[in-house]
Amino acid sequence: MKISELSRRTGVPVASIKYFLRQGLLPAGRATAATLAEYGEEHAQRLRLIKALTTLGGLSIAATRDVLGALDQADTTEGALGAVSYALPVPVAAQSAAADEAEAEAAATAAAEVSELLAALDWRAPDTSPHVEGLAVALKELRRLDAGYAPGELAAYARLAESVARLDLERAAGLDDPVALAERAVIVFAICAPVFELLRRLAQEDQVRRRVAAEGTAFGTGRGPAAPGLADGSPPATSGRC
Amino acid sequence: MKISELSRRTGVPVASIKYFLRQGLLPAGRATAATLAEYGEEHAQRLRLIKALTTLGGLSIAATRDVLGALDQADTTEGALGAVSYALPVPVAAQSAAADEAEAEAAATAAAEVSELLAALDWRAPDTSPHVEGLAVALKELRRLDAGYAPGELAAYARLAESVARLDLERAAGLDDPVALAERAVIVFAICAPVFELLRRLAQEDQVRRRVAAEGTAFGTGRGPAAPGLADGSPPATSGRC
DNA sequence: CACAACAAGATACTGCCACTATCCAGTAGC
DNA sequence: GCTACTGGATAGTGGCAGTATCTTGTTGTG
Structure with a gap:
């Protein structure tokens, strides 16, 4: 199919499709001549996935590229799951090292707290995981706002998160076709967060x-x-625009 | 205190503070002369809250203004909670009405599904709630991707969400001072989502x-x-920039 | 009092992002 | 041959979140 039909079938403007091609989100079509290329059903599916990741999942173009790259490059489904998980943007950005001394201490305290939590829950995660870092940053900032978690509260949330993750994994595992499975995993990991x-x-x-x-x-x-x-x-002043 | 000290104490650049003032996120200081104003501790606190909402909560300037406005204008704490909840950006943007017929049908199906879920859980929420709409859109799109929730799966997630919300409310309710309570509520509602x-x-x-x-x-x-x-x-092509 | 240093406010500028429009050379099909 | 359309390159748009600059006024130190 030509690009115009791809556009018609997915509802994505031709200019946007070209943009995604340029950005490497969508593989190029099979060229049949210098100025013609043929697109297939898999391009339409990929395009739908891109749309879902950006509009539903709220991912940026760069993040979407990373996620799709992880999906395409991973040899195994678990590899895909891990890569996708790390390719997804972390909701809390890692901060630059604190110049302040009190700040550095607060950061260290928060990091220790996270380690303790992980140990208590018996969750295995490397200290270098962006999620671990992000969690430490978030805890530090919440304490600065006098809204830190009381002891045990965070663990209660964590246990619920574990239940949610179990559901996620069940949902991600319920398919036979490995390609479809990897794609489903992406959807579950990236798009179901907003639903929850x-x-x-x-x-x-x-x-x-x-x-x-x-x-x-x-x-x-x-x-x-x-x-x-x-x-x-x-x-x-006003609640509307400035 | 002068603006420079406010900047020093919060770590926010003077230019940014001026920007927040212009945008109506931060109330103006008490003017002592044509080119001088005095800021208080509450400005520092508000600035910390703004920083937390934007960097941790990922809110835009406009959304932050709405949330803070809701916090300031509500007469009662429950009012503040409700207003804040509605002022927070919905993770799934409401879509424009579908031109396509099949699309409209899918939207109706999804909306019915949401109503059914709410009824089954005995959650009371108006159909006009942006969250209800967003959920319907998300379900519709997930089905388009062949990744719809199996019957019961969504309810399982919903029950877990209910437990999380119960923890949230406990956390938001644990203060005596109503001003601090409203602020805490904002933090719990807006910032704890990324933590979870x-x-x-x-x-x-x-x-x-x-x-x-x-x-x-x-x-x-x-x-x-x-x-x-x-x-x-x-x-x-590459996983880095283009 | 003079004068350097800073303050407030207004305006303009910057960089990034996600598109969107325009242009061009090259088919496709009648 | 002619028109409509294609792929590809390049440039432009609009919004967002600041950042910089400029003007006018104030402070407080010598």
């Missing part, structure tokens, strides 16, 4: 509603209604 | 490692190693 986030938000909404219904206007501590806000400053 | 995502990734890594150890090279279906890839296309 949505479920969590809905659950939060429901919980808030329940507590309001149960306790009247008060919430949590049983205090009356309050109007929080900055003590002296005026609130930000 | 990291935990999930680590758990996934561990699960993969366990399965590999248990089953040798094979995975899931017990098939031998495979080298997936596009049937005819060459793999994407």
Whole structure:
């Protein structure tokens, strides 16, 4: 099929398809002449995957390229899973080394806390994993905001995360065809995170509603209604564009 | 304190502070003269919150403004929670109405599925909630990719999400001061999502490692190693920049 | 008081990203 | 032969998140 038909069938503009080709997200078609190439069904499927990764998964073009590269290069499915997991962007960016001394100490404390957690859960992960680093950074920053996790809280979250991951793996493992399996794994790892986030938000909404219904206007501590806000400053101007 | 000291104490460049002021994220200081203003401790705290929302929470400037506005304007803490929840960007953007007919049908099916799920879980959420819409879009797209959730799978995820939300609410409710409580709620709702995502990734890594150890090279279906890839296309060129 | 150093606010500029448009030489098919 | 279309290269667009510069005014030290 020609590029125009590929565009028609996937709903992606021709210019965008060309852009993805340039960026190496989509393999080139089989050239039949100097100015003609033939695309197949696998290009349409790949294009759908690209669209899903970028719009649903929120991945950048570079991240998408890395993920697809991992998918194509891995010899084994586990290899693909690992590579994809590492190719996905880490939600919390690693920070540059802290110049401050207190900062460095806080970072070390957080890192120790993460190691301890992993040991307690018997999760095996290398210290160099971007996820381990990101977790340490996040914990450090949360403590700076006086919103650190109480001891045990983080472990409770971790146990739930483990259950979620078990479901993920089951979902990723339920296919026979290895190619389809690797692709499914990508989808589960990359795209299902937003779905879970949505479920969590809905659950939060429901919980808030329940507590309001149960306790009247008060919430949590049983205090009356309050109007929080900055003590002296005026609130930000408009909520729309600037 | 002057702007330079505010900058020194928070590590945010003066130019960026001015930018946040312009964008309405940070209330103006108390003007003491035509070219002088005084900032207080609450400005430093707000600045730390802004930094956390943008770098840890991954929020855009506009989204941060909305969240902070919700926090400042809400009369009650539950109001703040609800407003913040709606001000947070939805991970899956709502799509424009489908021109295609089959597309519209798929959207309707997905919407029905979501309603059913909510009813089964006894979660009360308005159909107009952006989270409900986002979930429907995500389910529709996943089905298009042949990676839809099997019946019951989604409910299993939802139950776990409910447990996570319960932990969230406990964390958000554990303070006496209403101002601090609202701020904590923002942090829990906005920033802890990436933390959970990291935990999930680590758990996934561990699960993969366990399965590999248990089953040798094979995975899931017990098939031998495979080298997936596009049937005819060459793999994407380089993994670095273009 | 003079003057260097800094402050506030307005405006303009920068770099990055994800496209999008234009141009060109080369088929395809009537 | 003529028109419509193709692949490929190059350049342009619009949005975002700052960053830099400039002007005017203030401070406080000698």
